[in-house]
Amino acid sequence: MKSKSKVGIILLLILALLLVACSGGKTTEKTEVEKPAATDATPAEKTDGAEKTDPAEETEKEPAGEVENVKLGAVLPLTGATATTGANLKVAMEVAVDLINNSHDLDWDIAKNEGIAALNGAKIELLFGDCQSDATIASTEAANLLEKDIVGIAGAYASGFSAAVAAQALEYNIPMICGSSSSASLTDGKTYDFASVFNRIAANDEMETKEFYLFLQHLNEKYNAGIKKVAIAYINNAYGIHADEMFAQYAPEYGFEVVAQVAYEPTITAADTEAAQIINANPDVVFQASYIGDLTMFAQAYKAYDYAPKMIMCYCGGFQDASFAEVAKGLGVNYYSGGQASAEVLSDKMPVFKYVNEMYKTKTGLDIDGPALEEFASIILFVQAMEIAGSSEPADIINALRNNSFDAPYLTVGKIEFNENGQNIEMASFITQLIDGVYQVVFPLDEYVTSEPIVNQ
Amino acid sequence: MLSQVIINGIMTGFVYALVAVGLTLTWGVMDIINFAHGEFLLWGMYAAFGLWSLFSLDPILSLPVSAALIFILGVFTYFVVVKRVLKASGLTALLATFGLSMVLKNLAQMIFTANYKNVTNTIFASKTIKLGNFFIRQDYLAAAVGSLTLTLLVLTFINKTKTGVAIKATSMNRSTAQLMGINTDRIFAITFGLSGACVGAAAALMVPFTPITPGSCTLYSVLAFVIVALGGFGNITGALYAGLLVGVVEAMGGYFLGTSFKYAIIFLMYLIVMQIRPKGLFGW
Incomplete structure (x- = not known):
């Protein structure tokens, strides 16, 4: 019996360590809701006809002429404890890519234009990295993406993942737009040293x-x-x-x-x-x-x-x-x-939001939620910055992000503007x-x- | 308020006890540490959730089905995983069940996703019984009564039936049991199945107030190990008493010292008891 007690103590220590490890990675959690039947035709289908394909496939199309695609990266938790949320955030980003790369019947320049107007219609190619709901892997995945000539990086949902990605973005001096992480420490200008490249859309606590x-x-x-x-x-x-x-x-x-x-x-x-x-x-x-x-x-x-x-x-x-x-x-x-940052009841008051929500809902069966809308915004913002800068050089994008206010008709506040630490000073949520x-x-x-x-x- | 907290602790303790009874059967009786015990509980919860969402079957009513399913999982685990490593060192069996726990947890995530699932609008959901100044949640009470009943049933089975006595005999000396004509292989399979049935039943009792996700059962698993050690390895009544003790200590500790310390107090108690009485409080 005594040996069993010793084994028991060792076992408990192992289990306690596992428990700490599991809880440490825990971030914002989501619960599954019954997925309603998909809506009728998606806005994308309405505008692009029968040959409309998945936005991810759209990104693989070569733009007309000699114009090269502009590569963006995104690190998300696509597996692990927050995988389902990560999958939804990925869809939101893909909706943004679809709106940017293809012409949509919507009264909003980003959606009307095909590609990035200031870059001769260059299209966005969005590369994803899976951080597996782990901050260490987020750092590795970010480094992998940054080696692939991306001009900006987005993600990564949980504040810990985002901080790991931002640290890598700083190494490469590539702009990062974080959509949904909420920890105030990310943009307090004291905790981390990546303020020069980091921008966060969500309201902090x-x-x-x-x-x-x-x-x-x-x-x-x-x-x-x-x-x-x-x-x-x-x-x-x-x-x-x-x-x-x-x-x-x-x-x-x-x-x-x-x-x-x-x-x-x-x-x-x-x-x-x-x-x-x-x-x-x-x-x-x-x-x-x-x-x-x-x-x-x-x-x-x-x-x-x-x-x-x-x-x-x-x-x-x-x-x-x-x-x-x-x-x-x-x-x-x-x-x-x-x-x-998002509520379905606003659809009637916000046509752009309604359109985005319908595109998202067609793919997920769910109304777009706050984090997904904020990650959608991160991709849109990169393109808006490139339109203003007239360039896809990372340094120009960084300058454009810091020195301009951006139109955001899908948010109730209507615009996004970053302060010197990269915090969006417009209250993105209600x-x-x-x-x-x-x-x-x-x-x-x-x-x-x-x-x-x-x-x- | 303190009395209310103690009542809550007792209710929680009964549920802990039932989870621990399953573990004490395999650990104490068979001397096998089933690291996948928490995942058995998890799959029991998903079974109850599945029956509720597909057939609107209240978990209380689907309890026998959940218990039977996890009984089968237990027997399957014995033949596929445990039996093959039975003659190896204890560490081998431990690692085998640890591997199984990973498989079961990740399989749950693959099938059910990491999203939380709730079983709502059950027979006893959000209902309370008021006794003077005290409230007793009906879902907790149902779980406590169910847990006590099932623990007593397991105890009766072990002490009063031929198979139960064979389980006890096997636990005392496997070789002698074999010489007496007991098919120890069959007994081990039944014990593993019975352990699974206990957590399957506990799962059905718990889902009305426990949101389900692949990580839901990790703490229950840890607490079950503590309870088995405190109650004495293989001691079913000991597991019941230790479960109650842990439930009450957790509730009172959280109330007096702060809720962020409520589990730390349990583990501190465990370490102290193991130093003073390594056989556990109710061990022999």
């Missing part, structure tokens, strides 16, 4: 926190919500810890009192104890920095213990996963809100609230609002 508090102030002013006390439940990793820091840092500035900060491990099997601590603090509003699995467990626990705060504000992560809409609807709750299982735009108060917020009183 600092920007998101400020918008959340503005929203709560709005609820107090217009709906007399009486929100004073706030608490946060956050996953104990880089994403959650930074969200918690922002949450606590800005609460007093916006007039709110922090009553609880509950951290939990990425591998939790149940969230009841964590939920109990939140409930015990009795906040008016709960912030959640959680992935889909954890957020679902919290939602079930809150509901089971009959706890209904005035609002639950979610930092990207699990809330953006379309399957959470089904969870919230199943629980019969309408108090979940969070940041989004606040949506899950009302009867549908993401409704509730803030900021502009023409894109689709519903009044519901405050749980």
Whole structure:
């Protein structure tokens, strides 16, 4: 028996190491939703007729005349823990390539033109690298792509992967556009030294926190919500810890009192104890920095213990996963809100977004979500920069990206502009609230609002 | 609130216990460390999810099917993987099952993708029983009752049936058991199958409140190893008590010391117990 104990201790150490390794790579997670039947004809099919092919195949076509293709690279997690998300992001990028390389019946120059006008109609050739949901491999894959004469690199979804790719891009002095990574450290100008080549489209968690508090102030002013006390439940990793820091840092500035900060491990099997601590603090509003699995467990626990705060504000992560809409609807709750860069309900108000969404939906069966729209934007931005620079030289693209504002009719904010650290200073996301299982735009108060917020009183 | 936390811990502990009972059968009785135990649980969850999504079968009702499927997986594993390395050193069997765990996990990812899957709108979902100031989640209660019942059934099977006694005899001395006419090969296959059936049943009880992804069961697997060691290798009642202990310590530790420490406390307890009582708290 004693030898068994020793074996047991060794075994546990091995298992614990495996567990740490597994949780370390965990990033924004997605849940599968039932894929609806594909829509009728895709916009691409409508414009290009029966011979329309896959966008990836389109990239292989040689442009007319002597013009050479312009090569871009993209590192994405196409296998491993975040493979499904990576596959969807790849489709979003391919949609962008299709819009750029082929003429589409859409009132937007990028889509109307065939190829890059400033480069005599040169087409984009997009090369993909699979980081296998691993930051080390992301670095290797980026290096492989950078050896293939690419003029820019995109990706790589999780902040850790993006940082690894950006470090390689700096070595080669090639511009990088990161669509969806949210860690503020990527563009704080202090943590990393790749600011000269790095550009990030997504709002970071600092920007998101400020918008959340503005929203709560709005609820107090217009709906007399009486929100004073706030608490946060956050996953104990880089994403959650930074969200918690922002949450606590800005609460007093916006007039709110922090009553609880509950951290939990990425591998939790149940969230009841964590939920109990939140409930015990009795906040008016709960912030959640959680992935889909954890957020679902919290939602079930809150509901089971009959706890209904005035609002639950979610930092990207699990809330953006379309399957959470089904969870919230199943629980019969309408108090979940969070940041989004995309919402299907905006289709009628944004024709370019609608067109892109339909192209994406034809290939995936899903509405385009925030991260996918941001990765789509990364490819579009490269081309916009080349159009402005009139060149496909990496140095010219870097200059163009830093010194211009770019038209983005697929985002509610309508444009993208980077600061000196590469952060998009235009808020790419807005606040949506899950009302009867549908993401409704509730803030900021502009023409894109689709519903009044519901405050749980 | 503390009482509520303790109740939650007890409920969670029962589920941990059932997962550990399966492991204690193979580890304690057969002296084989099944590294793929967590993946058996994972496949049990996917079986329950599949039956729910395809036939709208509530996991509670599909429990026998999940248990039977993982029983078959267990028997298959024994004949295809374990039997071939039975005479080799313990490390060989360990590595073989480790390899199997990788195969099963990656196969799950290939078939079901890495996306989370939820079993919703089950019989007991989001319902609670209120007792004074306490809430008891019905899905947890169902899992706890189911877990206790199944553990007692396994215990009865091992102690009261001819096959169960043969399993015990084989665990004590394989050669003597063979001399007594026991087909130890068959007994090992049944034990592996029974271990699978336990986690298959546990999986069906857990899916109403556990989102499923290929990495879902890693922590359950680690905790099962702790519980088996604490409960005493091969001791089914020990696994039940140790499961409850781990559930309560996890809940209370998280409540008092912070939820980010709740698993660290369990492993600390394990290390202390192993130093003081290497046979486990309930071992002999």
